Amino acid sequence: MTSLYSGTAVVPGIGVGPAVRPAPRPTAPENEPAGDPSATTVAFGSAAAEVARRLRARSDAASGAASEVLAATAALAEDRGLATFVTKHAAAGSGPATATSKAIDELAAMFTAAGGLMAERVTDLYDVRDRIVAELLHLPEPGIPVPDEPVVLLAEDLAPADTAGLDPTKIVAIATELGGSTSHTAIIARQLGIPCVVAVTNLKEVPAGGRVAVDGTSGNVTVDPDEDEINALIEQDRRSRAAAEGWTGPGRTSDGHSIEILANVQDGPGARVAAEQPIQGVGLFRTELLFLERTTEPTVDEQVELYSAVFEALDGKKVIVRTLDAGSDKPLAFATQPDEPNPALGVRGLRIGLADPGILDRQLDGIAAARERTNADVRVMAPMVTTEAEAQWFAERVRARGMRAGIMIETPSTVLLADRLFRHLDFVSIGTNDLSQYTFAADRMAPTLSNLTDPWQPALLASIKLVADAGRRAGKPVGICGEAAAHPLLACVLTGLGVTSLSCAATAVRAVGARISQVTLAQCEEAAAAALEATDNLTAAKAAKDVLQ
Incomplete structure (x- = not known):
């Protein structure tokens, strides 16, 4: 049966395909053995530096907003305040992964309390945490799965490092539970030309694998959509894209x-x-x-x-x-x-x-x-x-x-x-x-x-x-x-x-x-x-x- 969910439309266009979700993010193991505090600090520093290096390499290969947010996320990985919090938790007996998680939680709480634009960086902080923890635990770098066919990406939220690396030929639409029209996800999706809807109510109910249509113009996310209706929207979107590709400027209305x-x-x-x-x-x-x-x-x-x-x-x-x-x-x-x-x-x-x-x-x-x-x-x-x-x-x-x-x-x-x-x-x-x-x-x-x-x-x-x-x-x-x-x-x-x-x-x-x-x-x-x-x-x-x- 067709199900309809609504959110904030941020990038126009239609994307249809099977739904995929990001893989679970790594977490610090329970009861991680405590280590020597100085060794824990050194291990964190090495992992954070490697994460920052990878993010900067992606930033150098990207452009525009994608390059900007990747560089900013890399800077978070090497933030002195984060290193100070990690050192504090290491001295209290936490192992490297645990100290990293606790430090990020502290920093995220501070960012959230500050509100405004600082609060926007909390998603970035948690992404940095997951990447550093994965590096410490010798796990694969977290991120979005690379699909074999065009898919629709559904997520609670997307970190800038994930969004910036998306392939528009494989990820044909994005829908998230969180975010707004000026969030990093929206800005980068717009740069990549991927139809996107954010702040979708109850999106977590949509299972992976089912056929989903995302309408970045109306803000609708439809599960098991009616084929005739979707085909009409796809045709309308095709005409709009064709008109855009043929537009050569300058900017003026039809009456000049x-x-x-x-x-x-x-x-x-x-x-x-x-x-x-x-x-x-x-x-x-x-x-x-x-x-x-x-x-x-x-x-x-x-x-x-x-x-x-x-x-x-x-x-x-x-x-x-x-x-x-x-x-x-x-x-x-x-x-x-x-x-x-x-x-x-x-x-x-x-x-x-x-x-x-x-x-x-x-x-x-x-x-x-x-x-x-x-x-x-x-x-x-x-x-x-x-x-x-x-x-x-x-x-x-x-x-x-x-x-x-x-x-x-x-x-x-x-x-x-x-x-x-x-x-x-x-x-x-x-x-x-x-x-x-x-x-x-x-x-x-x-x-x-x-x-x-x-x-x-x-x-x-x-x-x-x-x-x-x-x-x-x-x-x-x-x-x-x-x-x-x-x-x-x-x-x-x-x-x-x-x-x-x-x-x-x-x-x-x-x-x-x-x-x-x-x-x-x-x-x-x-x-x-x-x-x-x-x-x-x-x-x-x-x-x-x-x-x-």
């Missing part, structure tokens, strides 16, 4: 209204991959991701080389550079405040530059020099701005170097101040990931709150409209660079709200551009109005879909 389609990048290789797509430029260059492994601040000359690699890849197209968004879940050894009680609400983003203007000035010098070397069309924006004074302070520093200045709209205060901020700025870009979290006071990784951080929430859409209206009055552009820009249907609604550009993962560019090209501006505006009048995220998405289809 222009909207820039841009890509998010983090380094030179990622920029070269993005440049192969029909993009009009880069809407978010995440500079902090270049320096996650650095223990000291890079010199201006080093920064010039790294930024130039991105600018050269875009060959004269627009590049919006975000200054260091360090802190919270992306700590930089040379910039992040230690031991903050709540890093997501602490010294992060521009606040680092306010505390130490030299760090910001040297980065701006590097960006300006790379711009002059490459003759690139560069604009610069700051993350985590909350006041008009901060926006003015930042803009003056950017303009002193001959560049255009903008900020990220990520906090409710900047939404409310949008008209005043445009007095000082040339543009803004809305980061829907953090704006959702701070608007709804909801942890992005809490599965029970994923409906609140869904970008279809009417309150978030209303905030976007307020900023877009302010941009129109000022005659200045308003972009979207959060994960919301990667949803083809939602992209039409954002266009109707008045934004002027959409920046997303390079793999989502064609689908977004193609979908917008199939509708008129009037249809986008009607869909936006319908979504704004909805009572929640689900009814907003349905209302927009009814208008556009």
Whole structure:
């Protein structure tokens, strides 16, 4: 009998196949014999170093978000705080595997208590634990089974190291019990183009082996689906993919209204991959991701080389550079405040530059020099701005170097101040990931709150409209660079709200551009109005879909 389960749709498309689940993760043996504390510490250190080495090798072979999260997970394996906890438990008589498990539990509790973006790293911590324990016990490295046929992957949650290594030709869809629209699973699945639904209620009831259909557009997971219905959805998905593959840009509606389609990048290789797509430029260059492994601040000359690699890849197209968004879940050894009680609400983003203007000035010098070397069309924006004074302070520093200045709209205060901020700025870009979290006071990784951080929430859409209206009055552009820009249907609604550009993962560019090209501006505006009048995220998405289809 057909059974239907519902969750949050995060990557559109249809995937059908037998269900598989990850193999059980290794656990520390009960009553593990205690060893010499120093030997236990050494054994842990060796295992952690080997796990970090493997993860970095995968990071080097990947690109974009996959490379980013693998590098961050590798850093967790060699975290000094983790090693300190392991040493403490070793001294108390625990063996290597037991000491590792206890240490991770302590660290995970601290991350959970911190909330926000730190809480998102708990899945990563447990993945690190399992990999180190497996190494200590001489067991195979845990992960996803390699299937012989296309399958649908079901899991409670997926660690970044697992998701980043998936083969889209074999894993045709993903459904998880946990996670949200901005979780690592969603972001990497979007980069890989794998249909994905997260926060699926009662997904644990679905057994492995049965035929399952995952609809990444509606959020439905169907067990033993009706063949006629699924074939119709598959055909619709096939047509959508064909339209996406044939889209060559530029971004515009069917009646000629222009909207820039841009890509998010983090380094030179990622920029070269993005440049192969029909993009009009880069809407978010995440500079902090270049320096996650650095223990000291890079010199201006080093920064010039790294930024130039991105600018050269875009060959004269627009590049919006975000200054260091360090802190919270992306700590930089040379910039992040230690031991903050709540890093997501602490010294992060521009606040680092306010505390130490030299760090910001040297980065701006590097960006300006790379711009002059490459003759690139560069604009610069700051993350985590909350006041008009901060926006003015930042803009003056950017303009002193001959560049255009903008900020990220990520906090409710900047939404409310949008008209005043445009007095000082040339543009803004809305980061829907953090704006959702701070608007709804909801942890992005809490599965029970994923409906609140869904970008279809009417309150978030209303905030976007307020900023877009302010941009129109000022005659200045308003972009979207959060994960919301990667949803083809939602992209039409954002266009109707008045934004002027959409920046997303390079793999989502064609689908977004193609979908917008199939509708008129009037249809986008009607869909936006319908979504704004909805009572929640689900009814907003349905209302927009009814208008556009």
